[in-house]
């Protein structure tokens with residue numbers, strides 16, 4: 001098991017690399033999508049009812065081979081390596097998600113991005129195959145000691161305007177909305193995506209790692225979701241036998257799920273099959289439709305049990321703390337993440 005740390009795009013600084021290393025991380029998971037375009041960037045995860053902002057540009061130099069190689073080099077200088085890039089920019093694949101006219105062209109670009117990752121020695125590409133994306137999360141002083149944290153109190157049912165996908169704008173708002181379509185159709189689109197990208201990923205030595213629906217409602221913003229019950233991870237695994245068809249297993253999201261399957265059983269089975277590329281670790285109280293994120297040591301998830309399962313199955317991927325409540329001080333996000341890192345590191349050492 002490898003301890004890692006996740007950084008948003010605006011946090012890719014030498015100072016934050018050192019912060020991660022000082023907290024005990026040896027690996028980084030990096031977001032290159034700018035979720036805050038047109039908004040003030042905060043260190044906390046993007047939340048709220050508004051769209052996250054404008055999608056980026058596929059020609060943005062952050063996706064170039066040179067930038068990826070440089071980033072890897074910068075990480076290595078600080079004693080780290082980049083394990084994964086998390087999330088495609090909506091501008092790169094909106095028609096793959098929406099089954100639109102540019103999907104073939106966009107697929108060629110994603111294939112190129114995967115080859116670039118391979119050449120930069122980045123082993124994993126995390127993705128979230130979702131129309132609505134991560135939406136409907138709010139914040140309030142609900143964690144221990146009134147710490148500011150994320151909560152969800154029901155599904156966002158507003159339709160998605162034309163021009164938006166994955167909670168970002170890829171073009172000017174149109175007059176219509178994305179019509180509802182059945183869940184099977186979303187799975188069909190995913191299969192189209194995997195069938196074309198996996199052979200390239202295999203050749204490049206990269207794994208594609210799917211994140212489950214966050215939050216895990218069966219339908220959100222009048223569009224179907226993909227992995228919103230624990231058993232559905234297996235459905236994704238069964239779609240393609242390659243080990244490059246992997247998971248970005250989010251413990252918090254899985255704990256929030258209703259329906260068939262149990263967090264620990266599913267984690268056990270997916271890790272035994274060697275299909276987990278990395279873990280998002282956080283804790284939570286409650287399940288959909290109403291839950292709140294908590295400190296790692298106070299929610300419904302038994303973190304020790306999670307780590308024991310991974311250890312038993314010789315999990316050799318990376319674990320990163322996902323989000324955490326903010327601590328009241330001058331650096332709320334950093335303090336919260338340092339607390340989470342210390343907790344995970346101590347727990348890992350106690351299992352050695």
Ligand SMILES: O=C(O)[C@@H](O)[C@@H](O)[C@H](O)[C@H](O)CO
Nearest residue numbers: 045046087127128134211214
């Ligand atoms: O802010 C974050 O880091 C999260 O909201 C992510 O865990 C998100 O769920 C995934 O990146 C979706 O792919």
